[in-house]
Amino acid sequence: MTATPSTLAPTTVDFAPPRAAGAQGKSGGGELTDLGRLILHCADQPGIVAAISRFLADHDANIIESDQSTSDPEGGHFFLRMVFHKRDLQAYIEQMEATFEASITDQFDVTDWSITSASAPKRVAVMVSKYDHCLLDLLWRARRGELPVQIGLVISNHADLAAEVRSFGVPFVHIPVTRDTKAEAEAKQLELLRGNFDLVVLARYMQIITNDFLEKVGCPIINIHHSFLPAFIGAGPYQKAKDRGVKLVGATAHYVTEDLDEGPIIEQDVVRVSHRDDVATLERRGADVERSVLHRAVLWHCEDRVLRQDNTTVVFA
Numbered sequence: 001m002t003a004t005p006s007t008l009a010p011t012t013v014d015f016a017p018p019r020a021a022g023a024q025g026k027s028g029g030g031e032l033t034d035l036g037r038l039i040l041h042c043a044d045q046p047g048i049v050a051a052i053s054r055f056l057a058d059h060d061a062n063i064i065e066s067d068q069s070t071s072d073p074e075g076g077h078f079f080l081r082m083v084f085h086k087r088d089l090q091a092y093i094e095q096m097e098a099t100f101e102a103s104i105t106d107q108f109d110v111t112d113w114s115i116t117s118a119s120a121p122k123r124v125a126v127m128v129s130k131y132d133h134c135l136l137d138l139l140w141r142a143r144r145g146e147l148p149v150q151i152g153l154v155i156s157n158h159a160d161l162a163a164e165v166r167s168f169g170v171p172f173v174h175i176p177v178t179r180d181t182k183a184e185a186e187a188k189q190l191e192l193l194r195g196n197f198d199l200v201v202l203a204r205y206m207q208i209i210t211n212d213f214l215e216k217v218g219c220p221i222i223n224i225h226h227s228f229l230p231a232f233i234g235a236g237p238y239q240k241a242k243d244r245g246v247k248l249v250g251a252t253a254h255y256v257t258e259d260l261d262e263g264p265i266i267e268q269d270v271v272r273v274s275h276r277d278d279v280a281t282l283e284r285r286g287a288d289v290e291r292s293v294l295h296r297a298v299l300w301h302c303e304d305r306v307l308r309q310d311n312t313t314v315v316f317a
């Protein structure tokens with residue numbers, strides 16, 4: 001891809017959209033090749049599990065994991081996640097999808113569903129500003145095969161982390177963002193992201209994303225916020241925590257919506273602190289929580305364990 005000479009010209013562009021490949025650090029997901037996931041969100045009623053089990057049995061698929069939840073057994077929302085084994089699954093997915101569309105979606109009031117292969121790593125792009133701890137944790141875990149992802153690009157509004165990212169063999173693109181150039185910057189980011197990724201992760205990216213970007217990016221975005229939401233929304237949560245004298249600080253991973261730090265929460269955690277801890281200590285202790293919370297949120301999302309309902313989530317972890 002050639003950089004367009006504009007005021008926003010990124011310092012270097014050596015990026016080609018990621019091809020579907022084995023998760024970074026793992027050879028082709030061999031043991032996962034015949035594993036599939038069936039995800040369903042529909043209006044609750046009797047007979048759903050029986051129908052889905054029959055559907056999978058009719059396709060010679062063996063259910064090896066099953067989780068379900070209902071918000072209210074009388075007219076509530078029903079959520080189901082099944083992991084199944086089917087020999088040569090890749091050859092049958094389209095047929096299974098067509099049968100599901102034709103049979104199950106007619107029987108039940110379906111809000112959302114999917115049948116996916118567990119072997120296909122998610123194509124992930126990461127956006128970051130200056131803090132490196134969450135980004136490097138993701139790159140390191142991906143390289144170790146601890147995340148079923150292919151991190152194909154890192155975008156930053158600062159050049160600071162270029163060398164470290166490239167040391168992982170991952171393309172790094174620097175796109176400066178100022179209040180006056182945000183629209184142009186987002187256009188450049190969308191040029192790189194749109195249609196090329198299954199997930200974007202904001203790993204301490206300190207710019208507010210516009211609704212236009214959210215509508216055009218074409219995939220979910222997960223953000224790690226450095227507080228235990230809903231406390232201390234926005235910038236500077238550790239200073240706010242210190243000023244408030246809280247005894248616990250934490251982190252929250254959530255899907256990004258237009259409203260700052262208001263999106264559906266995927267995972268949270270806290271660590272105990274005390275009056276003896278200055279802001280730098282809160283930041284250092286909070287950073288450990290940020291890394292672990294973001295890792296779990298990205299892992300669960302990529303394993304189709306997170307189902308969204310309005311502004312909340314059902315998490316089959």
Ligand SMILES: Nc1nc2c(c(=O)[nH]1)N[C@@H](CN(C=O)c1ccc(C(=O)N[C@@H](CCC(=O)O)C(=O)O)cc1)CN2
Pocket residue numbers: 202205206207208209210211223224225226233234235256257258259260261262263
């Ligand atoms: N539409 C959304 N965009 C972003 C979200 C979100 O939830 N919805 N999360 C943030 C991350 N974040 C906290 O987790 C955060 C980022 C930035 C700011 C902020 O006030 N930024 C200032 C500029 C700061 C700077 O230039 O350094 C601003 O954009 O005016 C608060 C919270 C990522 N984006």
